Amino acid sequence: MKVEKQGYLTVKSKDVCEEIVPEVNYSVFDEWAEPKIKRIRNWKRLPDACFIPEGGDYYIHVHDDYDDAACERTYDLRIEFLDEMDQFEPNDDFKQAKTINRGDKISVAIFPTGDRDYYKIKISEGNKIKFLAKDFSDVVPEIKLYVLSEKDPNKLEDFSDWKKCPAEFDVNVGQEYFVLLHDDYDDASSPKPFEIMVE
Structure with a gap:
């Protein structure tokens, strides 16, 4: 085709x-x-x-x-x-992560099944960050935070556990985080975009 x-x-x-x-x-x-x-x-x-x-x-x-x-x-x-319905694609590898900021409202789609989307955010103030999801269907948005490995900058290290949206995390000022968004079991998808708000 x-x-x-x-x-x-x-x-x-x-x-x-x-x-x-x-x-x-x-x-x-x-x-x-x-x-x-x-x-x-x-x-x-x-x-x-x-x-x-x-x-x-x-x-x-x-x-x-x-x-x-x-x-x-x-x-x-x-x-x-x-x-394409997701303005941030391709971003299924952390090296393709697009930058987001506090206060952003971003339109995303978890599609096709198994889609995993990376974003990055640098914390300039405050010790918490929250991700809210709105108008999603057929998927359960779940988020995890990572940081770059100090030993190998081509790898990520876990910073948090998985949390379903709304997901709130304790964070450190000055640190850049990689945000991974997916469906909770990677077994569902929807081509319909939905909104994530970063607080």
Whole structure:
């Protein structure tokens, strides 16, 4: 499938016979690279969605989950492209974390399932910070704070435990924190953006 810009590919199935369990993965092809086929996400059961970081040609492979069953009857597949709905993407790695500040109201989306979003915030005053979530559906927003490792700046160290929103944390003035937002069990998602307020 040719994609023009960053966004998401969604794959849904309908009228699937009981003998099979469709799964999907996503790949890109580059005849000059080694290997030529690069998988960008592993197998997932349908329905599924995959983050697409940039425009290009993407290949979608659908099979039975264990390749041990078949069905002669056809079923319907629906493949769609969704525009990016989260202004902070890509931010699924702390090195891509976008800066937020106290007083900000940010629009975020936890999508697709398993999405984990990093932000960073430097504390200039006060010893507490709070994150409030509003208008979310189908997900349970949960937050954890990290700090850069003093031994290895390419790694993060835990600063807090996970807390469901509203989530309040004790913090230190002058410290920069990495904020990780996800669905509490990484088993749900919603393309509908919701608001996080930083207090």
